[in-house]
Amino acid sequence: MANRTIRVDYIARVEGESSLELSIRNGKVDAVRLSIFEPPRFFEALLRGRGFVEVLDIVARICGICPIAYQMSGVHAVEDALGIEVNEPIRALRRLLYCGEWIQSHALHIVMLHAPDFLGYPDAIAMARDHGEAVQRALALKKTGNDLLRLLGGREIHAINARVGGFYRVPSRAELAPVAEALKHARDQAIESLRWTGGFPFPEFVRDYEFVALRHPDEYPMNAGRIVSSAGLDIAAADYETEFIERQVPYSTALHSELKERGAYLVGPMARYALNRDHLPPEVLALANEVGLEPVCHNPFRSILVRGVEVVYACHEALRLITDYEPPSRPFVPPEPRAAIGYACTEAPRGILYHRYRIDADGTILDASLVPPTAQNQDIIEEDLREVATAGLALDEETLKARCEQSIRNHDPCISCAAHFLKLQVRRT
Amino acid sequence: MTGDQQPLALVIGIGNRDRGDDAFGPAVAHRLMGRVPSTVRILEHSGDVLALIEDWDGIPSVIVIDAMAPISKPGQVHRFDLTESPLPIGFAPSSSHALGVAETVELARSLGRLPQCLLAYLVEGEQFETGVPLSPVIAAAVADVAERVLAELSTILETDGRAQHA
Numbered sequence: 001m002a003n004r005t006i007r008v009d010y011i012a013r014v015e016g017e018s019s020l021e022l023s024i025r026n027g028k029v030d031a032v033r034l035s036i037f038e039p040p041r042f043f044e045a046l047l048r049g050r051g052f053v054e055v056l057d058i059v060a061r062i063c064g065i066c067p068i069a070y071q072m073s074g075v076h077a078v079e080d081a082l083g084i085e086v087n088e089p090i091r092a093l094r095r096l097l098y099c100g101e102w103i104q105s106h107a108l109h110i111v112m113l114h115a116p117d118f119l120g121y122p123d124a125i126a127m128a129r130d131h132g133e134a135v136q137r138a139l140a141l142k143k144t145g146n147d148l149l150r151l152l153g154g155r156e157i158h159a160i161n162a163r164v165g166g167f168y169r170v171p172s173r174a175e176l177a178p179v180a181e182a183l184k185h186a187r188d189q190a191i192e193s194l195r196w197t198g199g200f201p202f203p204e205f206v207r208d209y210e211f212v213a214l215r216h217p218d219e220y221p222m223n224a225g226r227i228v229s230s231a232g233l234d235i236a237a238a239d240y241e242t243e244f245i246e247r248q249v250p251y252s253t254a255l256h257s258e259l260k261e262r263g264a265y266l267v268g269p270m271a272r273y274a275l276n277r278d279h280l281p282p283e284v285l286a287l288a289n290e291v292g293l294e295p296v297c298h299n300p301f302r303s304i305l306v307r308g309v310e311v312v313y314a315c316h317e318a319l320r321l322i323t324d325y326e327p328p329s330r331p332f333v334p335p336e337p338r339a340a341i342g343y344a345c346t347e348a349p350r351g352i353l354y355h356r357y358r359i360d361a362d363g364t365i366l367d368a369s370l371v372p373p374t375a376q377n378q379d380i381i382e383e384d385l386r387e388v389a390t391a392g393l394a395l396d397e398e399t400l401k402a403r404c405e406q407s408i409r410n411h412d413p414c415i416s417c418a419a420h421f422l423k424l425q426v427r428r429t
Numbered sequence: 430m431t432g433d434q435q436p437l438a439l440v441i442g443i444g445n446r447d448r449g450d451d452a453f454g455p456a457v458a459h460r461l462m463g464r465v466p467s468t469v470r471i472l473e474h475s476g477d478v479l480a481l482i483e484d485w486d487g488i489p490s491v492i493v494i495d496a497m498a499p500i501s502k503p504g505q506v507h508r509f510d511l512t513e514s515p516l517p518i519g520f521a522p523s524s525s526h527a528l529g530v531a532e533t534v535e536l537a538r539s540l541g542r543l544p545q546c547l548l549a550y551l552v553e554g555e556q557f558e559t560g561v562p563l564s565p566v567i568a569a570a571v572a573d574v575a576e577r578v579l580a581e582l583s584t585i586l587e588t589d590g591r592a593q594h595a
Contacts, residue, residue: 064476108479112528125532128539135540143483157476
């Protein structure tokens with residue numbers, strides 16, 4: 001086979017900066033490297049020496065797409081260390097806040113970033129000329145998610161209202177009422193959006209992942225639950241570092257995660273759905289069935305459907321939480337510092353986000369460990385690419401290139417926790 | 430203008446106040462506060478630029494102020510009328526998110542959700558470091574752009590007034 005190099009210098013529809021190199025030798029995929037080349041951001045080091053009350057403001061800055069996830073893992077880990085138990089209304093408000101982030105993050109990815117792949121458009125701008133209604137729905141969904149974030153978090157991005165022990169201020173029922181009205185409309189739009197994606201052409205592609213997600217006895221997981229896997233893992237967040245390891249690879253500034261002695265695993269919507277489908281309400285399950293989503297989805301190209309199901313669920317759940325909401329007697333539990341280590345894992349839109357903090361007796365952070373979902377999925381993304389490229393060796397360069405980019409976007413990598421440009425390079429020798 | 434009345438014009442200063450010259454847009458917006466008629470809304474925008482489409486919904490005239498990467502001389506101010514045509518290549522401000530200002534404007538154009546009049550003032554920045562103030566040359570452009578925006582608003586409102594009385 002003639003030597004060939006395929007190069008994509010810029011892929012706009014991912015969050016962050018990275019590059020990809022595919023080496024094809026003698027007709028076989030030889031090496032796949034997803035490189036995150038941004039300088040390390042040192043957030044873990046930045047947290048050292050800071051007071052525990054500063055954690056939420058610092059970690060929110062890690063990402064402009066999923067700052068609530070960082071705040072939720074951070075607040076639960078600090079509260080775990082300090083022995084704080086929040087009351088039910090606070091717990092419900094945090095779940096409601098997370099619903100807002102899931103709605104806006106998923107809506108953005110489904111329609112603006114991922115859908116153009118399936119419909120053959122270079123971007124959402126071109127797609128909007130022919131599928132304006134779908135894009136309008138996404139904008140409206142995103143706005144509703146943002147409205148929730150603004151009301152509960154104080155602003156849309158890098159929220160300022162969450163604090164250790166609860167919130168600085170909690171909303172009244174009257175303040176939530178207009179958001180509930182918007183959510184009813186958003187739920188209808190989410191259903192239409194899911195049905196729209198249900199008609200997309202999906203490549204035949206099956207992978208045998210080990211799914212990892214939170215599992216809670218009573219609810220589809222967001223802020224609480226044990227870490228479980230499709231291969232039988234069942235641990236508390238405190239045991240995360242005994243089961244998972246991070247390793248450095250020479251071509252990336254981001255650490256890769258793997259399960260000890262088992263290797264790559266998948267976190268995110270596909271894993272959550274596979275491991276928690278039984279916690280979805282019947283009407284949401286009916287929609288999943290209507291669009292042909294299997295109980296366990298093994299085709300990452302169909303992850304767009306799972307995200308769509310989760311948007312419907314997040315709207316549904318947010319409405320339930322608002323209906324049941326009774327403002328707490330006080331907005332927060334006053335925290336008292338103590339020397340301890342705290343652990344937490346919550347479900348960011350892209351999967352489990354692990355935080356650990358060691359705090360000294362006066363409340364100073366001594367060290368911190370943060371493992372974002374995209375870092376955990378890097379090995380899976382590389383494995384997917386190997387399979388996609390192997391299956392597509394006969395494709396012309398442009399088609400193969402597009403398929404590889406689509407494959408990356410299947411996992412909605414939030415590399416803005418590390419990146420912004422994605423350069424794809426395929427080498428054939 | 431009462432709280433529920435739709436403004437006739439909107440001025441949006443885009444940028445992050447904590448990232449050096451990226452604070453240019455918010456600095457101009459801040460300077461305009463209290464100096465515009467009650468029919469004009471001033472907005473600072475620091476993050477999700479896709480929300481611009483919702484922000485300007487129903488408002489006939491919009492002026493966007495932003496900083497851009499230097500291409501000729503830091504402090505140079507460029508004015509564009511985006512009502513009929515996109516930002517020229519090379520002038521599109523970069524964004525740390527998937528969709529930047531230029532893409533958002535074009536998305537709105539595709540959807541038929543552009544304002545009737547959309548102007549952009551872009552200043553070439555010098556540095557975008559975290560936690561540092563505006564560069565002197567960029568800070569010097571704040572007052573100039575604010576005055577130019579006030580003149581634009583005067584023209585826009587006068588034209589709108591004539592249209593309403595026609």
